[in-house]
Amino acid sequence: MKQWWWKFLAVGLVLIASIAALRTPLAPAVVHASEGALKPGPNTVTVLGYATRFTQESPRVFVENGGQFIAADQVEVLDDRRITARFLVPEGLREDMSDLLVSTTTQGTMRLFDAFYNPEKGSGALEGVTEGPPRTERTDFAFPNRNILYESIRNLHFHVPMWFTMMLLQTIALVFSISVLGSGNPLHDRGALAAVHVSLLFAGMGLLTGSLWARATWGGWWTSDAKLNGAAVTVLIYLAYLVLRGSVNDPAKRARLAAIYNVFAYVLMLLFIMALPRMTASLHPGSGGNPAFSQYDLDDSLRPVFYAAVLGWMGIGTWLLNLQYRLARIEIAHDHAHHR
Amino acid sequence: MTMRTTVRLFLLLVVLTAPSAAFAQGEPDWLVDTLYGSGKINTVVAVVSVILLGLALWLFRLDRRIARIEQRTK
Amino acid sequence: MRSEILHLLRLEVALDLRQRAAWGGMLLYVVSAVYVCHLTMKDALGTGTWNALFWIILLFAAFNALARSFLREDQGRQLYLYTLAHPRSVVLARALYNAVTMVVLSLLSLLFYALFLGNDALAQADLPQFITAVVLGGIGFAAVLTLIAALAARAGNGIGLMAILGFPIVLPMLLAVMRASQLALSGAAWAETGMYFLGIAALDVVTVALAWLLFPYLWRD
Numbered sequence: 001m002k003q004w005w006w007k008f009l010a011v012g013l014v015l016i017a018s019i020a021a022l023r024t025p026l027a028p029a030v031v032h033a034s035e036g037a038l039k040p041g042p043n044t045v046t047v048l049g050y051a052t053r054f055t056q057e058s059p060r061v062f063v064e065n066g067g068q069f070i071a072a073d074q075v076e077v078l079d080d081r082r083i084t085a086r087f088l089v090p091e092g093l094r095e096d097m098s099d100l101l102v103s104t105t106t107q108g109t110m111r112l113f114d115a116f117y118n119p120e121k122g123s124g125a126l127e128g129v130t131e132g133p134p135r136t137e138r139t140d141f142a143f144p145n146r147n148i149l150y151e152s153i154r155n156l157h158f159h160v161p162m163w164f165t166m167m168l169l170q171t172i173a174l175v176f177s178i179s180v181l182g183s184g185n186p187l188h189d190r191g192a193l194a195a196v197h198v199s200l201l202f203a204g205m206g207l208l209t210g211s212l213w214a215r216a217t218w219g220g221w222w223t224s225d226a227k228l229n230g231a232a233v234t235v236l237i238y239l240a241y242l243v244l245r246g247s248v249n250d251p252a253k254r255a256r257l258a259a260i261y262n263v264f265a266y267v268l269m270l271l272f273i274m275a276l277p278r279m280t281a282s283l284h285p286g287s288g289g290n291p292a293f294s295q296y297d298l299d300d301s302l303r304p305v306f307y308a309a310v311l312g313w314m315g316i317g318t319w320l321l322n323l324q325y326r327l328a329r330i331e332i333a334h335d336h337a338h339h340r
Numbered sequence: 341m342t343m344r345t346t347v348r349l350f351l352l353l354v355v356l357t358a359p360s361a362a363f364a365q366g367e368p369d370w371l372v373d374t375l376y377g378s379g380k381i382n383t384v385v386a387v388v389s390v391i392l393l394g395l396a397l398w399l400f401r402l403d404r405r406i407a408r409i410e411q412r413t414k
Numbered sequence: 415m416r417s418e419i420l421h422l423l424r425l426e427v428a429l430d431l432r433q434r435a436a437w438g439g440m441l442l443y444v445v446s447a448v449y450v451c452h453l454t455m456k457d458a459l460g461t462g463t464w465n466a467l468f469w470i471i472l473l474f475a476a477f478n479a480l481a482r483s484f485l486r487e488d489q490g491r492q493l494y495l496y497t498l499a500h501p502r503s504v505v506l507a508r509a510l511y512n513a514v515t516m517v518v519l520s521l522l523s524l525l526f527y528a529l530f531l532g533n534d535a536l537a538q539a540d541l542p543q544f545i546t547a548v549v550l551g552g553i554g555f556a557a558v559l560t561l562i563a564a565l566a567a568r569a570g571n572g573i574g575l576m577a578i579l580g581f582p583i584v585l586p587m588l589l590a591v592m593r594a595s596q597l598a599l600s601g602a603a604w605a606e607t608g609m610y611f612l613g614i615a616a617l618d619v620v621t622v623a624l625a626w627l628l629f630p631y632l633w634r635d
């Protein structure tokens with residue numbers, strides 16, 4: 001039972017994280033405004049909510065531009081998800097983009113970031129500006145709701161742990177490879193190979209799930225993005241590793257050459273992945289000027305669940321590697337017995 | 341590319357994609373029915389299925405290797 | 415150690431002078447590649463495409479040129495080198511020699527490229543910066559591909575395996591130099607491109623250090 005605890009732990013963590021990922025409700029949010037730009041003068045906007053119950057509230061609607069608030073002078077609730085609001089927009093708003101805010105009594109204040117473009121800029125409005133809605137923090141446990149993500153934010157607990165697990169397995173492969181250079185132990189060579197195999201499985205799952213998710217949010221199966229380029233290079237490197245192994249017949253030589261390539265490629269890949277986001281824009285949170293787990297991406301309350309998912313999947317990956325490694329050991333022992 | 345332009349670009353992208361995503365306009369029908377369906381929950385279904393299939397694929401591979409050793413030990 | 419490297423370098427030069435056809439082959443490769451581009455790209459190229467095409471040609475030229483660096487060895491000469499010098503000296507000398515080769519080759523490529531595909535793109539460029547980028551890129555390719563060439567040669571598989579092993583690893587270098595040279599072409603300030611140059615130089619140092627560390631394991635049989 002002693003060697004089993006971490007496997008139970010991994011499965012438990014994945015189970016808890018998955019249940020949380022699928023069952024946690026989505027926070028109510030404002031997801032769309034019918035107008036893309038606000039011109040000075042009266043503007044009528046239809047606001048679309050998600051998981052909201054506007055009919056049970058008496059919502060107040062605001063536009064925020066550079067810290068200045070404009071309250072809607074006419075608000076009409078159409079149904080639980082739709083409100084029509086009229087704004088008298090003053091001249092001279094100073095920022096490019098305005099946010100839309102809907103303040104409710106029980107669901108707090110919801111904000112649609114950069115809802116409107118402001119075509120005519122000034123140095124700040126002088127009239128028609130009011131106090132903003134009260135800052136209310138939601139205290140319930142919910143996924144944040146973003147207008148391009150909706151329910152698909154739940155993928156966070158499935159897609160991202162794949163990459164973490166892949167990186168862990170590649171690091172294990174690196175350790176095995178360094179050991180091969182030192183000792184020439186054939187078992188460690190097989191361990192490195194097994195770790196690369198399992199890491200490629202997780203890379204494949206990460207790529208496929210990422211591709212699906214990207215199609216649903218960004219509109220393309222593959223986007224030219226720093227993180228995607230990093231992933232592609234990683235997969236190419238480890239496929240090249242397998243090709244290199246396939247082209248050498250002598251086992252001892254194969255082990256050594258593969259280990260050298262693994263160490264060399266791993267270090268350069270690491271530098272690449274660290275440097276790349278600084279060079280290119282990215283759609284992913286946390287890079288290229290995008291906020292990481294802040295603002296609208298992940299509530300603090302959900303962060304432990306996310307880490308549970310990462311740890312759990314790492315455990316599952318290690319378990320798969322453990323099985324492969326033990327199998328390799330049996331194969332080697334078996335080959336030895338036969339040759340004698 | 342400076343930070344500022346990057347942020348601008350990102351904002352522009354959000355503005356450009358937000359309306360189309362909200363009502364899934366200009367998307368092919370089969371995608372609206374599948375991937376975008378029910379508040380995009382179907383994307384989650386697809387992602388979870390991919391992971392399960394990946395693990396199943398691994399089980400098959402492992403099964404084959406074990407079978408090969410069993411054959412040899414006989 | 416330094417005298418050993420110098421000795422090895424002298425040996426490389428002597429060997430190369432003896433096989434002048436190899437240099438001719440490398441140059442002909444670049445000229446043909448540029449000429450093919452000249453024939454296929456009839457219209458004037460935009461700056462971005464001009465830059466990208468140049469680096470792609472240079473990348474392939476680097477693979478072609480550096481594949482020789484360990485493949486030309488026969489078993490006898492290798493044994494001779496092995497008994498004569500420390501493997502770390504061998505790899506340092508080879509990396510140094512490859513870097514010089516690549517600098518010459520990339521400058522010549524630039525010359526032919528500008529000759530055949532027009533130099534409109536260079537009109538607004540900060541030329542010293544662009545040439546720095548080209549030289550650093552050439553050295554970078556040499557640094558990364560030296561160990562890869564040795565690996566491919568030891569695996570008993572020629573330029574095909576080298577391309578498979580080398581492409582994903584050389585990509586960071588390629589992206590960095592392309593971006594730096596793009597900045598240089600648009601006439602950016604030294605302060606901006608300088609960051610890239612420093613980064614590329616650091617990458618070169620790390621790469622050579624890794625090759626220096628790993629080469630003895632490759633060498634021994």
